[in-house]
Amino acid sequence: MNSTSEAASSAVAGAWAPLSEQPDLSRSPWLEPPLRLLLYFDIFDHPLTGHEIQALAYPPGLSWSEVKRALDALVKLEVLEHHADFYFLIGKRATVAARLDKAQHSRALWQKVPRSVRILAAFPFVRYPPEPA
Numbered sequence: 329m330n331s332t333s334e335a336a337s338s339a340v341a342g343a344w345a346p347l348s349e350q351p352d353l354s355r356s357p358w359l360e361p362p363l364r365l366l367l368y369f370d371i372f373d374h375p376l377t378g379h380e381i382q383a384l385a386y387p388p389g390l391s392w393s394e395v396k397r398a399l400d401a402l403v404k405l406e407v408l409e410h411h412a413d414f415y416f417l418i419g420k421r422a423t424v425a426a427r428l429d430k431a432q433h434s435r436a437l438w439q440k441v442p443r444s445v446r447i448l449a450a451f452p453f454v455r456y457p458p459e460p461a
Contacts (some may be wrong), residue, residue: 340421358398361385366417373423375416 333390365385369376376384385389402408408415414424 356398356401358386358394359402359405362395362398362415363402363438366408366415370417370420370423374419375414375420375423375427378415379400381415 362381362385365381366376378392378396378399381399382390382392386395399408399410403410403449404413406418409418409421411421411424414427416423
């Protein structure tokens with residue numbers, strides 16, 4: 329292996345080193361996955377919790393402390409905001425209240441599901457295709 333390829337591979341390995349070993353987090357590749365994820369969910373005005381970000385943006389097995397460090401770095405760089413366990417883009421704090429309202433409304437609707445299922449189960453139906461005689 330020549331010195332150029334060794335330098336390139338060590339630079340790549342260093343860039344993806346654990347966050348605790350990276351002095352300049354603003355250039356860390358660990359900051360891109362949560363930002364991309366939050367940019368996508370921002371289309372739907374849907375802030376995410378840190379654990380949702382961990383599950384959706386990072387490979388399994390990455391510790392919560394590493395994810396939290398990346399999220400805190402994005403907050404410090406004023407790319408994200410954090411409120412009530414949710415992370416969202418700057419200026420989107422109202423989406424947290426909207427998500428909490430939607431969650432409450434959803435819980436109320438889910439309480440009606442068992443009754444609706446019992447009603448639908450009581451309806452007769454015809455099998456298709458018919459069973460052979």
